[in-house]
Amino acid sequence: MSDAQVVVVVGGGIAGLAAAAFLSGAAGGPARARVTVLEASGRVGGKLWGGEVGGVRVDLGAESVLARRPEAVELARAVGLGGELEPPTTAKAAIWTRGALRPxxxxxxxxxxxxxxxxxxxxxxxxxxxxxxxxxxxxxxxxxxxxxxxxxxxxxxxxxxxxxxxxxxxxxxxxxxxxxxxxxxxxxxxxxxxxxxxxxxxxxxxSRPKVVGTPVFQGLRGGLGTLPGAVAAACVRAGVDLRTDAPVDELRRTPDGWRVVTGGEVLHADAVVLAVPAPAAARLLREDAPAAATELDAVEYAGMALVTLAFRRADLAEPPSGSGFLVPPVDGRQIKASTFSSNKWGWLERSAPDAFLLRTSLGRYREEEALGLPDEELVARSLADLREAIGLTARPYDTFVSRFSAGLPQYPVGHLDRVARVRAAAGRVGKLALCGAAYDGVGIPACIGSAAAAAAAVDRLLTPATGEGSTERTMGA
Known part of the structure; x- marks a missing residue:
């Protein structure tokens, strides 16, 4: 791919950042394009997000990756975070059902x-x-x-x-x-x-033998929310033009590429990678790929809220044990799960030995009414269930509520056929690839793998068909 080739990546979540990293050489291998990333919000990372609760740095979104699928671990290593990878201290989980915590x-x-x-x-x-x-x-x-x-x-x-x-x-x-x-x-x-x-x-x-020495899950010291920043920094060092607060107002095919309008500015791209949720992708493809847009409009999402609670250990009669518990909806509770973060992550316990942090989740597909409640009500509902489940009576000294109104795409029967139709329709438009949670899996490794495949597809579209040194081989897509 010549230096003149320009790729615009729409979306700065982990999929968009990963696609930019693979195309720009920030994740290893040669640069394949000059890349611009346009993220509509004020930060990159999407559902990977960190912040402080009670003076302690924690994840406010996703907190771990499936390590036995390699894409996320490999990307973390490629951007300099290999030494920060850390498995959970404990994975001893329970199910709160039939009135008791059960293993x-x-x-x-x-x-x-x-x-x-x-x-x-x-x-x-x-x-x-x-x-x-x-x-x-x-x-x-x-x-x-x-x-x-x-x-x-x-x-x-x-x-x-x-x-x-x-x-x-x-x-x-x-x-x-x-x-x-x-x-x-x-x-x-x-x-x-x-x-x-x-x-x-x-x-x-x-019972199949597992890879020796490979944990099932991995996190990062300081939280998984540090990954997007590290990928973004690597992209910038590789020459990527990374813009936040840059929503795309219009996307149109031109005879030699794409016309991308953001904030009144017109950008011209040889190819585009759409790494945004299905509704946003549908809006942008309405004119040039109406069949793809119609299919994307049919993808539904589930909303949820995460409630992070910070307690002083001195206030706890006895800290809960294990990594947390799941809650079957049939039991009619408010929360769907709770993670005992300070137990699960050794780095968190080491960084804040006097605090105990845990979090709960509320809401699922067609049960998103919790998203409209005030933060105080979500905290109160969480505490009420925690009191009944684990006997927790202490009051938190700090709380934080993360809301994801369209957090996870749903994969109903026929979903893979729908994805195939979307990609076929997008392929007919040309020089366009799509990636992210709506297509190939909702987990972080799946999103990164989806980004690798999108970058490889763009590389093939913009590179003469010699097969020499393709991005697909470079990235293992």
Whole structure:
């Protein structure tokens, strides 16, 4: 790609930043383009966000990445944060259900049990629910099926209500009866199509040897919210023109590229990467890719709120143990989960030994009314549930509420087909790539992988078809 090639990346969340890093050489490898990033808000990072609560630096958005999918860890290392990677101190989680905290049973995959003895020992299910799970029924699946429907048919509704819903909901803030098995848990679809026992298949999957020395999750000392800043700084050093408070007002195809209008300024780009939520992408593509816009308009989002609470350890009768707990919606509580941050992250305990920080989450798909409540009410609801769940009676000395009104895209049955149609329609327009949580997975590694694929696609579009030194090979997309 010659020095004259210009790529505009719309969106400064982790996907947009990663795409800019891959194209500019900031993440390693040669520079492939001159890149401009346009972020509508006043900061980069999107749902990766850090700040102080009670004088302690914490994550106010996402706090960890799935380390056994490598993209996020590799990007952190590429921008100089390799030495800051740190796994959780404890991953001992519980489920608050049937009036008690019960251990999350081992040997499960996204709540689907692979060890019925561990499930029985956990006490998560009633005797009736456990008996139903022991009498697994066979069922056929086609190209796709909702996770909740499939698991309920095989193992009973209670497995879905008390295990699958809280675990899957923690990832998607969605509803198991609507989330696509093919999109969200494809390894279970493979088991389903083999025609054998689901429990046995999950047991085999959960028992596979793990990569030696590789933790399941990783965070960063100082919080995962430090990652966007490090990627942005690396991009700027690589020559990226990174702009905040720069919403894109208009995007139009031209004979030789794209016309991008931001704040009255007209930019000309050889190619564009759209790394924004589906509604924003739909708005920008309405004129030149109406078919893609129509599909993107149909992508729904779940809203949620995170409530961070800072306590003085001296005020706690006894700090809670473990990493936190999940809450099945069927139990009718206000909160959906709680993370005991000071237990989970050693760096946080070391940096603030006299404080104890935890957080709760409220809201999920079609249950976003909590987002409209005052901060004080969300704090009060969180404290009421925490008192009942873990006996917490202390009052926090500081609080912070993070709201994500369109936090997580939903992946219903047929989602992957919709994504394929969006990309096909965008491809017909030419010199355009899309990436982010709406397409290839909602996790941070998935978003970075999506960005790598978008950068590779742009590289192919703008590079003569020699195959020499492609971005795809450079980035492992």
């Amino acid at each position: 999350l049973p081992g040997g499960q995959v996204m709540g689907v049990p692979g060890d019925l003895e561990a499930l029985a020992a956990s006490g998560v299910l009633t005797d009736e629910g456990l008996e139903r799970a022991r009498h697994e029924r066979s069922t056929e699946v086609g190209e796709d099926v909702a996770v909740g429907r499939y698991v309920a048919d095989r193992l009973g509704q209670e497995v879905v209500d008390r295990l699958v819903e809280p675990l899957l909901g923690g990832v998607y803030a969605g509803r198991a009866e609507e989330i696509s098995l093919r999109a969200a848990v494809p390894q279970l679809l493979s088991i389903a199509r083999d025609g054998g026992s689901l429990v046995a298949g999950v047991h085999e999957l959960a």
